[in-house]
Amino acid sequence: MCCCVLTLLLPFAIFAQSIYEDRQISNIAITFEGADRAVSAAQQFELIARGEIGETYSAVKVRDAIDKLYKTKRIVSVKVEASPVGEQGVNLRFIIKRKTQAEKVVINIGNTVGDKVTEQELLLKLNILNPGTSITEQTLRNNADSILIYLRERGFFNAEVTFSQQPLKSETEVVVTFQVTPNAQATVDKFAINIEGFDAAKIRPKLKLQPGEFFSREVLEGDVARIRKALREEKFLAPELQDPRVEFDRDDKRNVVSIELKGKVGAEVKIIVDAGDEKIGDKKQTELLSIKREGTLDYASIIEGSRRLRNYYQEQGYFFADVLAVCSVRPEFKEDEASTTTNETEVLCGALSGAELMNRTVEVKYQANLSRQLKLVDIRIEGTNKFTTAEIQSILKSQEANA
Numbered sequence: 001m002c003c004c005v006l007t008l009l010l011p012f013a014i015f016a017q018s019i020y021e022d023r024q025i026s027n028i029a030i031t032f033e034g035a036d037r038a039v040s041a042a043q044q045f046e047l048i049a050r051g052e053i054g055e056t057y058s059a060v061k062v063r064d065a066i067d068k069l070y071k072t073k074r075i076v077s078v079k080v081e082a083s084p085v086g087e088q089g090v091n092l093r094f095i096i097k098r099k100t101q102a103e104k105v106v107i108n109i110g111n112t113v114g115d116k117v118t119e120q121e122l123l124l125k126l127n128i129l130n131p132g133t134s135i136t137e138q139t140l141r142n143n144a145d146s147i148l149i150y151l152r153e154r155g156f157f158n159a160e161v162t163f164s165q166q167p168l169k170s171e172t173e174v175v176v177t178f179q180v181t182p183n184a185q186a187t188v189d190k191f192a193i194n195i196e197g198f199d200a201a202k203i204r205p206k207l208k209l210q211p212g213e214f215f216s217r218e219v220l221e222g223d224v225a226r227i228r229k230a231l232r233e234e235k236f237l238a239p240e241l242q243d244p245r246v247e248f249d250r251d252d253k254r255n256v257v258s259i260e261l262k263g264k265v266g267a268e269v270k271i272i273v274d275a276g277d278e279k280i281g282d283k284k285q286t287e288l289l290s291i292k293r294e295g296t297l298d299y300a301s302i303i304e305g306s307r308r309l310r311n312y313y314q315e316q317g318y319f320f321a322d323v324l325a326v327c328s329v330r331p332e333f334k335e336d337e338a339s340t341t342t343n344e345t346e347v348l349c350g351a352l353s354g355a356e357l358m359n360r361t362v363e364v365k366y367q368a369n370l371s372r373q374l375k376l377v378d379i380r381i382e383g384t385n386k387f388t389t390a391e392i393q394s395i396l397k398s399q400e401a402n403a
Helices: 039-053 059-071 119-123 137-153 217-233 282-288 290-295 299-315 389-395
Strands: 004-008 024-032 075-085 089-098 101-109 160-167 173-181 187-196 245-248 256-264 268-274 322-330 361-369
Touching: 024 039, 039 059, 039 089, 059 075, 059 089, 101 119, 119 137, 137 160, 137 173, 187 217, 217 256, 217 290, 268 290, 282 290, 282 299, 290 299, 299 322, 299 361
Parallel strands: 024 089, 101 173, 187 256, 268 361
Antiparallel strands: 004 075, 075 089, 160 173, 245 256, 322 361
């Protein structure tokens, strides 16, 4: 019996015209290399191959079938053997080497001293959770690194992660086990706050990262937010703070970190909303104005405040309201200190974020021209006779004015 072997290790390999061209396909078989005997997977691959090849042999269709098999991203290589059946038929045998697939992922957590570490939170750091996900040694190494990065963010700088594979029904279907040993979580040795112009003694007792406490990036971010809030309360809405510097010395047997937060308080910022007799309370200003809520003098944030104030006044019935933001600096900028120096102008607002503001006072004034206020005097509903205005008026947010 004559047998023709077409070996293709790339999805787009092109082979010569076969001697079996246009013969009737008698059978298509799928086998796997080595001891792989996954019947279900073989049936799936057979359906893909049959769908592409059809009833008669064609070199082009065989190539298309191989291409489709590669696109499943589940195989490493495929070889195709063709053997004659009588004078008119041909059998095809696809010999496939499958990628290793993770059917299950297990995380074992070892010695932990400090905050609790759970299997569930570590599983969320992996990208191989779906059964049947193809894996390589590099894939597993990358996932182990993701766990390590997460644990170090939590303060477990001496954490260790290893992984192993255990075959199931075949050598290409495995259980992946990560052995995670967080070890001891680092504690805080000192937290230095060096912000020029700011007395840190007032906020220090309110911080969570006190000496001896367990360290984590999440808690550090919370403490930095508390410091920013304290600065805002002292009218320093746009401090110039560097990213906190965290130092961990592996040679220090105490397993501690040192933290330093440096920066400047920046300018004292005053925010004024001038809308005549229509006053807005401090709480509402904080809700509407990101420069007050988040602490920034970014030009886009200042202009966004104008838009949100305009929308607020329009909701109050001032449909023709217009709001303009103008800025001033005291002492005034010199010509070499900023791109523009004229106070009480909108263009000066755009020069604030790039200028030196230490020991200065910045005033951001929102000038609101409200025009006239309209009152709702009548509500009508047209286009339906299913209900009347009176029947639904009580649930409408828009209500007619009393006077």
